Amino acid sequence: MTAAARYAGTRVQRVEDTRLLTGRGVFVDDVVRPGMLHAHFVRSPMARGRIRSIDASAALALDGVHAVYTAEDLNPGVREHWYSLIGRNVPDTPRPPLAEGEVRFVGDPVALVVAVDRYVAEDAAELVVVDYEPLTPVVSYVSATESEELVHEAYPRNVAGTLGGRPAEDLAGTFAGAAYDVQETIHQQAYSAVPMETRGLIAEYSAPTREMTIWASTQSPHEVRLFCSRLLGLPEHHVRVVMRDTGGGFGQKAVPQREDMCVMLAALRLPVALKWIEDRQENLSSAGQxxxxxxxxxxxxxxxxxxxxxxxxxxxxxxxxxxxxxxxxxxxxxxxxxxxxxxxxxxxxxxxxxxxxxxxxxxxxxxxxxxxxxxxxxxxxxxxxxxxxxxxxxxxxxxxxxxxxxxxxxxxxxxxxxxxxxxxxxxxxxxxxxxxxxxxxxxxxxxxxxxxxxxxxxxxTGMGFLGTEGATIRIEPSGKVNVYVAGGSSGNSLETTVVQLTADALGVDMADVSTIQGDTAITPFGGGTGGSRSGSMIAGAVAETASVLRERLLAIAAHRLEAAVEDLELVGGQAVVRGTPGSGISVAEIADLAYFDTGKLPPGVPPGLEASGRHKGQAPxxxxxxxxxxxxxxxxxxxxxxxxxxxxxxxxxxxxxxxxxxxxxxxxxxxxxxxxxxxxxxxxxxxxxxxxxxxxxxxxxxxxxxxxxxxxxxxxxxxxxxxxxxxxxxxxxxxxxxxxxxxxxxxxxxxxxxxxxxxxxxxxxxxxxxxxxxxx
Structure with a gap:
């Protein structure tokens, strides 16, 4: 039996508010690793130019500088760099980690400086001498298709791609015969996501075990894991991504970008963790518009x-x-x-x-x-x-x-x-x-x-990478509940959502439910936030998983109370006989039986109270x-x-x-x-x-x-x-x-x-x- 909802649909206080509003959140820049080094990018000062040479000797001579990497160093390390979000068969556009041969916008990353701290890295970046041959840029996309200059040689007329519907001539008669044919060209300007927290990444590679651990400001930790695995040619289970709090994503942090690729590639060459945190100027000029x-x-x-x-x-x-x-x-x-x-x-x-x-x-x-x-x-x-x-x-x-x-x-x-x-x-x-x-x-x-x-x-969407979502629910021996989901919360209160839904599904108090999210080592695979999917998909994953535990809880309670399962309901942290107050057994008591007194479990009911489930979204x-x-x-x-x-x-x-x-x-x-x-x-x-x-x-x-x-x-x-x-x-x-x-x-x-x-x-x-x- 399913208990009536107590929490879903109500204005309960967000469970993450206390942590975030008291400054106890943990963001990427709060993470410190032993001996950690810091990264800063040398970026192009011009919109388009040919890279003639890069001289990093003065930067390398600066005390505290560990390395300066260029495209020659990092780019050959790329194995694959397609996104699960859209699949391997999409004809994707170029995406080198560092600029190769030519820079293509102001802010294009040309070299990566690694130093003992951010300040030394920034100073060293100023000492890297890049000799550019200026080229005529294609600044206006409106006139780009008529330009003789090409942003990428492989794309004639600067067209990345065109898709369309019915031939326009099919509708010509309808427009010609209409009482009113209204036409106007609407122009929308460029603007940016401007998250409170800029992009950031820490990558720590263990050469003996070939394991990479990444702390990321991301909307999708499992996407980062899959991407890193493909990029570096590492087994998927050798990559762990940890996402804690994220100060806004809005799509900008849905997938790894070129700077993230550079940090992952550079980490393979370093004996300690490498941290990169973007400043606001970089975010507005280079993080995407x-x-x-x-x-x-x-x-x-x-x-x-x-x-x-x-x-x-x-x-x-x-x-x-x-x-x-x-x-x-x-x-x-x-x-x-x-x-x-x-x-x-x-x-x-x-x-x-x-x-x-x-x-x-x-x-x-x-x-x-x-x-x-x-x-x-x-x-x-x-x-x-x-x-x-x-x-x-x-x-x-x-x-x-x-x-x-x-x-x-x-x-x-x-x-x-x-x-x-x-x-x-x-x-x-x-x-x-x-x-x-x-x-x-x-x-x-x-x-x-x-x-x-x-x-x-x-x-x-119920299709592709975003089409499924998993959950694991564990009722601990104490009767408290932990819920594991992929996460990706970046201001959309997935913690509160999961706790509300799980408390209702198991008939327990919200105070007795906690959620663990954002760590790919312990959470089931999920698509993260994007496409307005999280509420519905997580609700499905929780429902699929909780139904298994609910049946087990009721079976154990019915056996203990010598009652029919159909006469019981889960409410207030207890399994009770419907209409008979005080006749129940608490979830904590059921958990004690499930873990420590398994001989008293009914036939066919396994010990323990843990289940995993997966929801497939509505197609399309x-x-x-x-x-x-x-x-x-x-x-x-x-x-x-x-x-x-x-x-x-x-x-x-x-x-x-x-x-x-x-x-x-x-x-x-x-x-x-x-x-x-x-x-x-x-x-x-x-x-x-x-x-x-x-x-x-x-x-x-x-x-x-x-x-x-x-x-x-x-x-x-x-x-x-x-x-x-x-x-x-x-x-x-x-x-x-x-x-x-x-x-x-x-x-x-x-x-x-x-x-x-x-x-x-x-x-x-x-x-x-x-x-x-x-x-x-």
Whole structure:
């Protein structure tokens, strides 16, 4: 029998908070190993150049320097370097550990200095003399396909890859015959994950045993283990990865990057551990950037505003060394462009283009451009048709009772509530009241706006590396419970989630459950965090495993109490006869029998209380959805945008812990607000990054972000507990909601917003152009 849930669905305090909020967390930089050496990279000062020679003699002469490694030293040591996340058969892009022959962006690692401490390593790096022959860089991905210069010789026109849907001519007649054919090119700037903790790695190799131990700031310790095993040609069981606390990942730490490869390779040559910790400037210039793309978005409508067809020609900046293969994610932009709307026909092309800039890396909702471009285009279309953007969406949004349905690109939606969450968010706002307030404000010379964004999000894939998750549960002789899962928690409260779910599954108190995560030597294989998978996948793994122990607990209790198993339930740390208080036996007593008095166990029940299980995710994925609503005021003289209210109505199924769900929504939403209004990675015409400190790279703070209001629509998904993913939605939905709010505020001027970020300068320029009668 399964006890009724006591903890799942409740706002229990996060079990990791005490450790983290009192400064007792353990991050990579807190780890110290005997005799440990420190690494620092010599990085390219130019966007593109040929390496003529490297002279490390002065650096090697500096007291405390152990070694200086170049590509000649480290790169030949690479055996394989493909990612489990995407598989060995993907036509991945180049990824040498250190620059070979040519540097391809400012910050490209050219040499690795190893010294007794970080300070000596940095000083030594300044003494390494690299003779470069400057070459013409390809700075703009937009014009890269027409450039005579190539970032990588093996890729003509600088195209990393192109994927597409139906031939565009298939839809030509639909667009030609539509009452409205709305087209616009939307541009999104580059911005970064900016985790609180930068990247870091410690690698310690034991030559006698051929064993490598790695402490990593990662979202996926088992991915790091597999990657290291392949990279170095070590047996998988000779690699141990330990991940403790991680100060944010957001996709940037999903897979090892080139610097991680260098540290692993260098560790083979050293008698002690090697530590590398990235500084903030390196993080902003070399750790990978997200977004930076544009798309020619197009929709056809009938004369009543119903969508007839949708198409997008999407192009994204892959940078010099994208991680992982960018073409796959780009294709998701095209596949999901129809979104949560009734769209009869659609097509797309998605192209990834190399440039001599920071690599493209996964960033929270890496396919987010499909929502940004579609939702901005819908607002533009509504204004051109003389229709309220809300009414346009109401005519076209899918409803719960229409499920299941496949979008025209073949994506099989189910268990989602696009129209329902949309209406819920508008009710929370009181949309009609806002419009009345907006009219009054405009009469006073103030410009208020409201914007919405509705999206459907793929979560919890049941395929490939991310398709399964394991758990081991051990009830100790004391009756206390330890749960072992792969982990990868980087702010998403996997510790709390596991403890809640396990306590419910075994009918014990949360205080009696602990979880061990992030150590590949003792935890079962798992995919880590990514793809909004963790909640549902861990729930499945815990349920599979706990069911075995629950049956064993009840069998032992029934034998001891001389009762039928079906008459018992597990509750409050006891197996009790249903309806008979005080008639039970505690889990601790059962554990004592299972370990120490095995002669009293019922026939067929093995001694001990430990089990392992594995959950296979839902194929191809579980869908979640949400609507974001933002209101703002725009000062048209200064261009200042002030956010007034921010509402998110989310359907991620039943919530394991509403506090955690809302924390995930809030974090992603703030990142999305940053992308809409503040954050931007900028390069000059020579490919020099201009935003490598927080003086130039602007982040939203608590003074710019309004209180986020939450609404929840709970439609169970097909997976365990009905849980869906929620990790990436905030970052997907926020940018178009904010931009649409600003566009709505500026609607009286007839301006059209097509470029992010919406800065004060861009607002003033648009308004001034409109006042002058020029193009807006």
């Amino acid at each position: 997200g977004r930076h793309e544009h798309g020619a978005a197009r929709m056809a409508f009938d004369d009543d505003g119903r969508i007839l067809a949708a198409a997008i020609e999407h192009v994204q900046d892959a940078g010099a060394y994208p991680v992982p293969w960018p073409v796959q994610t780009a294709m998701v932009v095209g596949l999901l462009f129809p979104g949560p709307y009734r769209v009869p026909e659609a097509t797309f092309t998605c192209t990834s283009v190399f440039s001599n800039t920071n690599a493209r890396a996964a960033y929270r909702g890496p396919w987010q451009f499909e929502t940004l471009s579609r939702e901005m285009l819908l607002d533009i279309a509504a204004r051109r048709m003389g229709m309220d953007p809300i009414e346009l969406r109401r005519k076209n949004l899918l409803r719960r009772d229409e499920m299941p349905v496949a979008n025209p690109n073949g994506m099989p939606y189910d268990d989602v509530t696009p129209l329902e969450t949309f209406e819920h968010a508008l009710d929370l706002l009181d949309y009609e009241a806002f419009r009345a307030e907006q009219e009054r404000a405009r009469a006073e010379g103030r410009y208020l706006g409201v914007g919405t964004s509705t999206y459907i999000e793929p979560t919890t 994925m579980i869908w979640a959805n949400a609507t974001h609503v933002c209101t703002c005021e725009v000062d048209v003289e200064t261009g200042m945008v002030t956010l007034l209210r921010y509402i998110v109505s989310e359907d991620c199924g039943p919530m394991i812990n509403p506090n955690v769900v809302e924390g995930q929504i809030a974090g992603g939403t703030v990142q999305g607000i940053g992308g809409a209004l503040f954050e931007q990675g900028v390069y000059d015409e020579d490919g020099n990054p201009l935003t490598t400190t927080f003086v130039d790279y602007l982040l939203p703070t608590s003074t710019e972000v309004p209180t986020i209001e939450y609404g929840h629509v709970e439609t169970p998904g097909p997976g365990p507990g009905g849980y869906k993913g929620v990790g990436e939605g905030g970052a997907i939905g926020a940018p178009p909601a904010v931009v649409n709010a600003v566009a709505d505020a500026l609607a009286p001027f007839g301006v059209t917003l097509t470029r992010l970020p919406v800065t004060p300068a861009s607002v003033v320029a648009l308004v001034q152009a409109a006042r002058d009668g020029g193009p807006a």
